[in-house]
Amino acid sequence: MKNTGPGWVSGVGKQFPAQASALRPRPLEELREWGGARLVRGKRLLDLGCGDGRFALGVALYASTVDGIDPDAAAVAAARKLARKNGVRNARFAVGAGQRLPYPDDAFDVVVLSWTL
Amino acid sequence: MVDALSEAHRVLAPGGMLVDARPDSRVVAYAERVKARGYQRFGIVKTNSAEIANDRASDRAIAEVVRRRLFQRGRRGRYWHRVHFDSLAELRKYLWEHLRLARRARWIVDAATRTRYAGDHFAIRRPVRYELLKTSKPPR
Numbered sequence: 064m065k066n067t068g069p070g071w072v073s074g075v076g077k078q079f080p081a082q083a084s085a086l087r088p089r090p091l092e093e094l095r096e097w098g099g100a101r102l103v104r105g106k107r108l109l110d111l112g113c114g115d116g117r118f119a120l121g122v123a124l125y126a127s128t129v130d131g132i133d134p135d136a137a138a139v140a141a142a143r144k145l146a147r148k149n150g151v152r153n154a155r156f157a158v159g160a161g162q163r164l165p166y167p168d169d170a171f172d173v174v175v176l177s178w179t180l
Numbered sequence: 181m182v183d184a185l186s187e188a189h190r191v192l193a194p195g196g197m198l199v200d201a202r203p204d205s206r207v208v209a210y211a212e213r214v215k216a217r218g219y220q221r222f223g224i225v226k227t228n229s230a231e232i233a234n235d236r237a238s239d240r241a242i243a244e245v246v247r248r249r250l251f252q253r254g255r256r257g258r259y260w261h262r263v264h265f266d267s268l269a270e271l272r273k274y275l276w277e278h279l280r281l282a283r284r285a286r287w288i289v290d291a292a293t294r295t296r297y298a299g300d301h302f303a304i305r306r307p308v309r310y311e312l313l314k315t316s317k318p319p320r
Contacts, residue, residue, distance in 0.1 A: 088261045088308065096259045097199055097310055111188060161184030169193040169317075176188075176200045180181060180238045 087178060090121025100125045106172035111161050112179030116142030120151055129154040130171070132164065181241035189250040194317040198251060200242065203227070203280065204258055204309040205235040211271060211285045214264070214301040222268075222294065223285035225304060231280045242311070254312035262305050268298040275304075 094100060103126045110119040113131025115138045123129045123146075131154065133139050142156045159165055161179075188198055205227035212219035227235075245251050265271040276283050281304075287294060 086263050088259075093201060093308075093310075096257065096308075097201070097312065098255065102197070102199070102312075107193075109188075109191060111184070161187060164187045164191050166191045168190055169196075170191045172193055172196050174188045174192055174196070174198045176198070176202075178202050180184075180200050180202055180241070 087117065090118045093118065093177065094122055094125075103173055107170065108173045108175065109164075109166070109171040110175050110177065111164075112176060113142060113156060114138045116145050116154070116156060118175060118177045119154055119156070120145055120149060123151045123154045126173075127153065130166070131156045132159045132161070134158065134160050181238060182244050185241055185245045186250060189245065189315055189317070192315045192317070194315065196315045196317070197254070198313040198315065199310065200238075200313065201308060201310040202235070202238070204307040205232045206309075207258070207307040209281065209304055209306040211287075212262075212303045212305055213268075213297050214303055219303065219305070220289075222289050222297075222302070223287040225275065225285045226282040227280060228282050242313070246313070249316050251313035252316055254314050256309070256311040258307055258309045260305050261308050262303045265302045265304075267300070268294060268302050271302040271304060 211223035
């Protein structure tokens with residue numbers, strides 16, 4: 064087992080809700096643990112339960128397209144805003160539930176449930 | 181959960197991969213003091229019982245979709261993730277507010293030691309498990 068750690072999270076509990084994505088592993092650190100960038104490189108990725116897009120936007124650099132879906136409309140709005148702010152053009156976000164995905168069959172190469180299931 | 185996993189299977193192309201990663205409630209987390217070199221273990225942090233039950237339900241859902249042959253199990257493993265805090269009070273506050281973890285750590289150092297180092301930096305070291313599941317769809 065390896066250790067991974069983000070940088071310092073200052074004032075935690077004051078500035079972030081307890082479940083905030085800022086307190087989770089960085090996307091590329093997670094990806095490295097799962098097998099590295101080759102897992103998503105050039106692939107169509109769906110982040111199921113994407114929240115504020117933490118993981119989806121973090122790996123968008125490698126994937127051909129990234130879709131994120133989450134039932135929390137505010138989180139999805141935050142993800143879209145973050146994507147615009149960072150100039151991520153291959154990411155799309157939608158509000159929806161995992162039980163009824165608004166995507167056609169065989170639409171993705173990788174589906175990620177990161178701290179979701 | 182099985183419904184969501186079945187949907188994931190539907191939208192995955194043949195040969196596609198599902199990645200499931202989440203905190204590992206089967207292993208305790210640790211409250212640690214940050215030292216100049218390394219960390220000193222101060223306490224043990226358990227997952228609350230409702231979340232353990234949720235995790236077991238997730239495990240059963242995964243087992244069910246594997247049993248239905250929607251997915252084949254692939255590589256799995258565990259890694260550790262540290263969340264850092266400016267002080268012991270910040271760590272305690274985080275535990276109190278956090279929905280998943282027990283509200284209090286079980287300390288393995290005495291109260292005097294906790295008081296002496298209360299102003300130091302602290303961390304919670306959490307186990308995270310992951311599993312790669314390959315879709316069993318035949319190529320078209």
